[in-house]
Amino acid sequence: MRPEEFTDIRYVVEEDNHAVITIDRQERMNSFRGRTVDELISAFKHAWADRRVAAVVLTAAGERAFCTGGDVKERAETGGYGETEWGTFEIERLHRIIRDVPKPVIAAVNGIAIGGGHVLHVLCDLTVAAEHATFAQSGPRVGSFDAGFGSAYLARVVGEKRARQIWFLLDRYDAATAERWGLVNEVVPADRLLDTARAWARKIGSYSPTALRFLKHSFNADSDHLGGISHLAFDGLALFAEGEEGMEGARAFAEKRPPDFRRFR
Numbered sequence: 001m002r003p004e005e006f007t008d009i010r011y012v013v014e015e016d017n018h019a020v021i022t023i024d025r026q027e028r029m030n031s032f033r034g035r036t037v038d039e040l041i042s043a044f045k046h047a048w049a050d051r052r053v054a055a056v057v058l059t060a061a062g063e064r065a066f067c068t069g070g071d072v073k074e075r076a077e078t079g080g081y082g083e084t085e086w087g088t089f090e091i092e093r094l095h096r097i098i099r100d101v102p103k104p105v106i107a108a109v110n111g112i113a114i115g116g117g118h119v120l121h122v123l124c125d126l127t128v129a130a131e132h133a134t135f136a137q138s139g140p141r142v143g144s145f146d147a148g149f150g151s152a153y154l155a156r157v158v159g160e161k162r163a164r165q166i167w168f169l170l171d172r173y174d175a176a177t178a179e180r181w182g183l184v185n186e187v188v189p190a191d192r193l194l195d196t197a198r199a200w201a202r203k204i205g206s207y208s209p210t211a212l213r214f215l216k217h218s219f220n221a222d223s224d225h226l227g228g229i230s231h232l233a234f235d236g237l238a239l240f241a242e243g244e245e246g247m248e249g250a251r252a253f254a255e256k257r258p259p260d261f262r263r264f265r
Ligand SMILES: CC(C)(COP(=O)(O)OP(=O)(O)OC[C@H]1O[C@@H](n2cnc3c(N)ncnc32)[C@H](O)[C@@H]1OP(=O)(O)O)[C@@H](O)C(=O)NCCC(=O)NCCSC(=O)CCC(=O)c1ccccc1C(=O)O
Pocket: 027, 028, 029, 031, 068, 069, 070, 071, 072, 073, 074, 075, 089, 091, 112, 114, 115, 116, 117, 138, 139, 142, 143, 144, 145, 234, 237, 238, 241, 253
């Protein structure tokens, strides 16, 4: 897919140095549907292939949300995430490409990062967050889980107790807390968010791309076996999400009522 065809995201190469990928579905709080995921994968491939690009910035439009994960309304209405290029929902491939693209990926978190949106920033190499940004997982409330990188790799980042706290209590954490936990690298005022990400990209652009490529692969190698767990988990999730228990979570969200999971205990 060519960048001119994108409807859910924007892709721009700035200063002949870095790519900026902007999720832009503000009417659904920058949640992703199947098409959004296809476009994100395509954008990362463009950034991978483009020799001008030293680093990739992943951000989103507006100040309210970075990404709120899967489009829960779409899921409640249709049981899935809508049409895709190949007929498959490629979120796992998106996770892989963020890790595999041999250039540092910087998440610039401009608002809430929750659910699958939180997982996206966790998988990025670096995270800079606006002061008002918040962080949370939500799966067990809306009938979902990320039992792969989204939980196991998160535990690498913040430690087992914090990762379990994030997934079992589903609270929202402010940017200062996220920085204290090592979940984000730096917190800046909202009006400095993109400039900080750009400055990091510029700095990265002055370093040896081959050295950076090997370093990224080296960091990944140590946790790559978690990809096998992700594989199992996403196949399990696909079955779970369309079943009664999974759908209770999505429907409850769309109907603005608390979910009732008691019959599934
Ligand atoms: C983000 C909130 C905390 C914001 O709360 P608040 O500020 O009070 O605003 P709201 O009034 O709730 O929301 C405003 C407006 O936006 C709509 N909206 C918000 N989030 C979404 C969303 N994710 N999808 C669609 N629409 C959304 C909301 O309905 C409101 O619309 P109105 O028309 O104005 O009423 C809060 O909104 C919130 O908690 N949102 C849900 C976050 C969430 O749970 N996300 C999904 C998690 S699951 C996931 O991301 C993984 C999916 C996945 O990878 C997968 C893969 C393979 C198979 C299956 C799956 C799977 O489905 O799990």
